[in-house]
Amino acid sequence: MGAGALSCGKREGGSGSASAEAAARAFIDRHLERARPLEKALNLAWWQANITGRAEDFQAKERAENALNKVLSDGQTFAELKSLRDRGRLSDPVLKRSIELLHLAYLGKQVPPELLEKMVAKSNAVERTFNVYRAEVGQRRLSENDIRKILRESGSASECEQAWKGSKGVGRQVDPDLKELVKLRNQVAGRLGFRDYYALSLFLNEQDEGALLALFAQLDELTRPPFLELKAQLDRTLARRFGVALDQLRPWHYQDLFFQEAPRVGVRQDLYGKKDILRICRDYYAGIGLPIQDVLERSDLHEKDGKSPHAFCIDIDREGDIRVLANLRPTDYWMNTMLHELGHAVYSKYLDRQLPYQLRSEAHILTTEGVAMMLGRVNKRAEWLRASLGLDQRRAAQAGAEARRELRAESLIFSRWCQVMLHFERALYGNPDQDLARLWWDLVEKYQGLRRPDNRSEPDYASKVHLVSAPVYYHNYMMGELFASQVHHALARHLGGTDPAELSYVKRPEAGEFLKQKVFLPGARFSWNELVKHATGEPLTPGYYAQDFVKD
Numbered sequence: 001m002g003a004g005a006l007s008c009g010k011r012e013g014g015s016g017s018a019s020a021e022a023a024a025r026a027f028i029d030r031h032l033e034r035a036r037p038l039e040k041a042l043n044l045a046w047w048q049a050n051i052t053g054r055a056e057d058f059q060a061k062e063r064a065e066n067a068l069n070k071v072l073s074d075g076q077t078f079a080e081l082k083s084l085r086d087r088g089r090l091s092d093p094v095l096k097r098s099i100e101l102l103h104l105a106y107l108g109k110q111v112p113p114e115l116l117e118k119m120v121a122k123s124n125a126v127e128r129t130f131n132v133y134r135a136e137v138g139q140r141r142l143s144e145n146d147i148r149k150i151l152r153e154s155g156s157a158s159e160c161e162q163a164w165k166g167s168k169g170v171g172r173q174v175d176p177d178l179k180e181l182v183k184l185r186n187q188v189a190g191r192l193g194f195r196d197y198y199a200l201s202l203f204l205n206e207q208d209e210g211a212l213l214a215l216f217a218q219l220d221e222l223t224r225p226p227f228l229e230l231k232a233q234l235d236r237t238l239a240r241r242f243g244v245a246l247d248q249l250r251p252w253h254y255q256d257l258f259f260q261e262a263p264r265v266g267v268r269q270d271l272y273g274k275k276d277i278l279r280i281c282r283d284y285y286a287g288i289g290l291p292i293q294d295v296l297e298r299s300d301l302h303e304k305d306g307k308s309p310h311a312f313c314i315d316i317d318r319e320g321d322i323r324v325l326a327n328l329r330p331t332d333y334w335m336n337t338m339l340h341e342l343g344h345a346v347y348s349k350y351l352d353r354q355l356p357y358q359l360r361s362e363a364h365i366l367t368t369e370g371v372a373m374m375l376g377r378v379n380k381r382a383e384w385l386r387a388s389l390g391l392d393q394r395r396a397a398q399a400g401a402e403a404r405r406e407l408r409a410e411s412l413i414f415s416r417w418c419q420v421m422l423h424f425e426r427a428l429y430g431n432p433d434q435d436l437a438r439l440w441w442d443l444v445e446k447y448q449g450l451r452r453p454d455n456r457s458e459p460d461y462a463s464k465v466h467l468v469s470a471p472v473y474y475h476n477y478m479m480g481e482l483f484a485s486q487v488h489h490a491l492a493r494h495l496g497g498t499d500p501a502e503l504s505y506v507k508r509p510e511a512g513e514f515l516k517q518k519v520f521l522p523g524a525r526f527s528w529n530e531l532v533k534h535a536t537g538e539p540l541t542p543g544y545y546a547q548d549f550v551k552d
């Protein structure tokens, strides 16, 4: 669906509407002339800073952010935009949507430039701290990958405890800056007439707070019983493994920095030790009709000093320059992460290039996370294990059954963790001066069922990078999970008679075609809830997620 087909929308009210549309088009042209090169420059600076961690690259990124903010914070331009939007005489839906999205982009920046600059400086300083931080454990300086490896593989409780605590050291470094940043963000929100930054962010992302909280309450109820059952089993296994009593289990026994991923228990076959993760990704994505060789060539995929230890996908210019940042090792974790990041990449890559620039992006954070999650799940299915790893029928079936249990455990565990993030972040902006360390562990105990470490009053929450670099974002992962299940079931229906639990779309280009038509091509033409209906025929519902992961 090209924009061209829609660019001559019907005119109501005669020339008034036509002139409004002409004015809107002229506004967008002027905006793009200024903003588009700045957006590209910012994306390139962002990329560079995350690859090197160098102070000067972070300074360049900061300058680029300030330059773009300067355009978006201009009061006169905003007044013009607001009147274009409020007059409501735009009948061309593409134009109307573009103005709507621009309005939101400008609205969030209508505060004094000094305030924006302060925020940018603060968050860059903290992001850099995260990138260059290495945990000091004994004589060793450990990367996040090193810590993960210890937590996954060590049978020594004290080694795990030291590694876990070492990794939390970044929280102590970051905490004062994080709190200051939260207050600055709240100042911005207050000036714009919002309760706090949490409320502002939801508004700018077209999400309703009441509906969000109701959804999370529903998910809490849905996931609690199966999660508690799963966790009780897990606790017995982990207590045996470490030779401790059940009530002596602490967060470092769970193999992950935040218990956001499922521990690997039992003897597990090493499926990836000698495998070429990139080749597997390349073949898989080519097989579903969404080749990504060009993305891999532009990407930065291996560990380096100073480089961000996480994984991201970025669309530099909305013209096809899409890249992934990763720190690959031949493990299940990185197999999964690469499939996920490339899910983001194909979404960006196969947007309709005929859409106007303003709409040539993903519909919403939750839809791109959803697609990435949907494609990140495929390596948990027997069909995929057979095709991509060359396992024989029997081993693939065995590994598939095991992987399916794992995926269920992962989803339930991740869902409980999302509850912690949602409620913590909302409370953080509600009152940044409260006892946050205590609040954090209260929520962890309530939703994740972990026991807090004894006699610890460290700002452990501040070791979660998202609070700084992707604020009020986390609930979108959970909603992305729902979207992933919902689209997966719609696709299974489309492919006809396939059991969704078995389906991994291997060598099914129709799957890629479905995603293109239903999800990618519309870009940001629709709001997220309209897109969910467009793609699956119904609004976002936890029903399919429940079918996938709640029932045993």
Ligand SMILES: [Zn+2]
Binding pocket: 340, 344, 368, 369, 372
């Ligand atoms: Zn993602």
